[in-house]
Amino acid sequence: MNRSYHNFVVLSWNVRGLSQSDKRVVVKDNIDKNHPQLVCLQETKLNVVDSFCFRSFMPPNLDAFRAKPANDTRGGLVTAWCSSLFTLVHHDFSAYTITVVLQSTTSDLRLALTNVYGLADHAFTDQFLSDLSNVASTINDPWIIIGDFNLTRAPSDKNMTSFNSSLASRFNQMIDDLQLIELPLLDSLFTWTNKRAEPTLARLDRAFFTTEFGNVFPGSTLTSGHRPTSDHTPILASIQTNIPKPSIFRLERSWLLDPSFLHSVLPSWQSVSRTGDAARVMVAQVKAARLASKVWLRKHRSPPFIYHNCYFLICLFDYLEEFRSLSPGERCLRDQCSNRLQLFLSQKAAYWKQRGKMKSLKEGDANTKFFHARASCRQRMNRIAAITVDGTVLVNHAAKSEAMTNYYTSILGVADDTRWNFDVATLYPVTHAAALADLVAVRTFGSSRWWIQWVSSFLLNHEFASG
Numbered sequence: 001m002n003r004s005y006h007n008f009v010v011l012s013w014n015v016r017g018l019s020q021s022d023k024r025v026v027v028k029d030n031i032d033k034n035h036p037q038l039v040c041l042q043e044t045k046l047n048v049v050d051s052f053c054f055r056s057f058m059p060p061n062l063d064a065f066r067a068k069p070a071n072d073t074r075g076g077l078v079t080a081w082c083s084s085l086f087t088l089v090h091h092d093f094s095a096y097t098i099t100v101v102l103q104s105t106t107s108d109l110r111l112a113l114t115n116v117y118g119l120a121d122h123a124f125t126d127q128f129l130s131d132l133s134n135v136a137s138t139i140n141d142p143w144i145i146i147g148d149f150n151l152t153r154a155p156s157d158k159n160m161t162s163f164n165s166s167l168a169s170r171f172n173q174m175i176d177d178l179q180l181i182e183l184p185l186l187d188s189l190f191t192w193t194n195k196r197a198e199p200t201l202a203r204l205d206r207a208f209f210t211t212e213f214g215n216v217f218p219g220s221t222l223t224s225g226h227r228p229t230s231d232h233t234p235i236l237a238s239i240q241t242n243i244p245k246p247s248i249f250r251l252e253r254s255w256l257l258d259p260s261f262l263h264s265v266l267p268s269w270q271s272v273s274r275t276g277d278a279a280r281v282m283v284a285q286v287k288a289a290r291l292a293s294k295v296w297l298r299k300h301r302s303p304p305f306i307y308h309n310c311y312f313l314i315c316l317f318d319y320l321e322e323f324r325s326l327s328p329g330e331r332c333l334r335d336q337c338s339n340r341l342q343l344f345l346s347q348k349a350a351y352w353k354q355r356g357k358m359k360s361l362k363e364g365d366a367n368t369k370f371f372h373a374r375a376s377c378r379q380r381m382n383r384i385a386a387i388t389v390d391g392t393v394l395v396n397h398a399a400k401s402e403a404m405t406n407y408y409t410s411i412l413g414v415a416d417d418t419r420w421n422f423d424v425a426t427l428y429p430v431t432h433a434a435a436l437a438d439l440v441a442v443r444t445f446g447s448s449r450w451w452i453q454w455v456s457s458f459l460l461n462h463e464f465a466s467g
Contacts, residue, residue: 008038013030013031037081077098096117098115111142116149117147117150122167133177151167153203187385189201204232222235254347254350254351314341387400
């Protein structure tokens with residue numbers, strides 16, 4: 001899939017009615033400030049939504065829409081999008097939802113978006129959950145479902161002790177049956193308030209997605225917006241394809257599966273002069289091996305279509321072999337493709353197992369999609385969406401990085417130049433120092449934290465050299 005444009009924002013908001021012109025102005029301004037490419041509004045309480053009415057509460061860039069009228073003064077849904085970015089493939093209405101299937105105008109991206117509003121009257125809960133199950137049976141594309149469900153999943157979704165475990169159980173069972181994954185809200189606990197002096201707060205607005213959607217958009221996150229009107233807080237789903245890569249160097253286990261890796265890297269480790277302090281020599285060896293690893297990676301990075309190309313050639317030669325004998329060159333090429341495909345799949349499984357931090361499964365039994373989903377979930381949970389500094393909310397990555405650097409610098413101060421005040425050779429026998437160097441050469445080429453932890457463990461489990 002071409003991933004040239006997979007970065008957009010979906011805004012979902014229960015607006016609590018749009019019949020008043022003054023309120024439409026406030027809603028339009030708040031939507032415009034968040035710059036979404038798709039908008040899902042619930043409880044519009046509008047019986048008719050024509051183009052003129054739509055323009056009164058939606059910014060100009062969001063020019064395409066589908067609307068479900070309200071039932072008297074209850075309900076009403078609007079789903080809007082930017083026609084320059086997405087074209088409508090198909091849409092469908094149900095009792096509680098609007099579903100649109102959209103095709104990107106800049107790539108072959110295609111996704112299904114369902115706008116949901118569940119009634120606050122829980123007498124209709126079973127009907128609502130059944131309706132969602134019926135909608136799920138019609139979806140064949142990467143699917144995200146977002147809106148006001150008017151249901152809680154756990155006691156932590158409310159600030160009060162009252163909790164309906166029966167409703168929560170049925171809601172959670174429906175989520176499990178449909179194999180949905182909830183997009184965690186990063187910066188707040190609740191999305192609804194009754195606006196009283198001692199308010200009741202609850203988490204009613206949510207976003208769910210399928211595993212296929214998570215594989216296409218692993219970097220997606222959910223945050224909350226500002227609430228200038230209504231008793232619901234808008235939620236913003238940032239849909240992204242890329243998991244940010246750290247700037248620091250880390251050894252990947254998948255590299256060790258390539259036979260050429262150690263042959264290319266170990267000579268740089270051994271080329272460092274071993275004269276002088278042993279600790280200084282070891283640091284120089286680690287840096288040299290790290291540099292060689294980076295050079296090796298630039299030359300041996302797998303082409304993006306290696307899997308499909310190898311698979312195609314294997315299938316082609318298998319097909320030709322049914323009609324004629326393959327030449328020695330063709331058999332050799334098929335064997336090379338088979339070996340390369342096996343190496344690629346092994347490296348992919350090792351890569352995502354390391355990212356997923358799951359140690360209980362053997363690498364041979366690894367399900368790459370499972371580890372991929374685990375890694376994406378960890379990345380979403382660990383992401384810091386915003387930092388408040390002196391009353392100012394910082395959301396830009398550079399601003400957040402600068403604020404955190406300044407804060408910890410003021411606490412810890414500026415580090416002096418590193419000086420080695422000990423000699424490794426005087427701490428360990430020669431055999432222990434050699435074993436330590438060989439282990440570091442094979443297992444790590446840049447993780448100083450891992451090295452410190454290993455040395456600490458080594459100190460605790462070995463005796464010092466006499467004298």
